[in-house]
Amino acid sequence: EAQVTQNPRYLITVTGKKLTVTCSQNMNHEYMSWYRQDPGLGLRQIYYSMNVEVTDKGDVPEGYKVSRKEKRNFPLILESPSPNQTSLYFCASRSTGTSGFSSYEQYFGPGTRLTVT
Amino acid sequence: AQSVTQLDSHVSVSEGTPVLLRCNYSSSYSPSLFWYVQHPNKGLQLLLKYTSAATLVKGINGFEAEFKKSETSFHLTKPSAHMSDAAEYFCVVSRDNQGGKLIFGQGTELSVKP
Numbered sequence: 496e497a498q499v500t501q502n503p504r505y506l507i508t509v510t511g512k513k514l515t516v517t518c519s520q521n522m523n524h525e526y527m528s529w530y531r532q533d534p535g536l537g538l539r540q541i542y543y544s545m546n547v548e549v550t551d552k553g554d555v556p557e558g559y560k561v562s563r564k565e566k567r568n569f570p571l572i573l574e575s576p577s578p579n580q581t582s583l584y585f586c587a588s589r590s591t592g593t594s595g596f597s598s599y600e601q602y603f604g605p606g607t608r609l610t611v612t
Numbered sequence: 613a614q615s616v617t618q619l620d621s622h623v624s625v626s627e628g629t630p631v632l633l634r635c636n637y638s639s640s641y642s643p644s645l646f647w648y649v650q651h652p653n654k655g656l657q658l659l660l661k662y663t664s665a666a667t668l669v670k671g672i673n674g675f676e677a678e679f680k681k682s683e684t685s686f687h688l689t690k691p692s693a694h695m696s697d698a699a700e701y702f703c704v705v706s707r708d709n710q711g712g713k714l715i716f717g718q719g720t721e722l723s724v725k726p
Contacts, residue, residue: 526712528713528714530714530716535621535718535719536718537702537716537717537718537719538656538702538714538716539716540713540714543713553713585655585656587714589712591712599712600646600658600661601658601712601714603648603655603656603657604655605654605655606654606655
């Protein structure tokens with residue numbers, strides 16, 4: 496089954512304790528992305544990756560890191576989490592082409608609900 | 613810059629009545645437009661997408677949307693609401709030269725009363 500998986504699904508942690516949220520896709524997609532969802536703001540992009548070893552900032556990258564060492568995996572790293580990073584996080588992936596790839600559907604993971612106290 | 617505005621944060625309808633969720637977009641180029649749905653405690657699912665092929669787009673579960681360039685709108689409709697339609701709906705725009713980044717509206721929560 497084609498899917499994007501995230502782990503953990505729920506996480507409660509304390510300020511300053513480093514954490515990693517994993518994301519994996521089995522569709523051989525080149526493009527992967529992280530979003531955070533906050534009430535009344537929709538989803539906002541944190542980081543994205545066009546392919547292995549190619550990453551770039553989205554709209555709200557402060558306080559986050561990512562890496563793309565393998566095509567299927569795109570972990571989100573919070574080196575020193577703070578309470579304002581309490582949110583619902585989604586990983587997404589899609590295929591890319593030479594053009595018109597903005598029309599391709601993005602597939603979303605189930606989400607990770609993070610609480611930082 | 614691109615942006616998306618969903619005109620209603622909450623819409624309430626009775627089961628069997630029509631649904632209208634409104635979305636306006638701002639884009640200097642021909643955008644790709646999507647509607648995604650998020651059921652409680654679930655991920656996001658694509659309802660439909662517009663990619664310049666046809667202005668009236670049909671999606672899953674009886675939903676459809678019409679692209680109106682003159683009004684910069686992409687409203688989502690369904691003739692008859694079902695209880696299972698209760699969810700949050702997002703209007704989304706994307707374009708190639710931003711890596712295909714999705715720009716989300718604020719979301720519209722749809723409630724369906726029996």
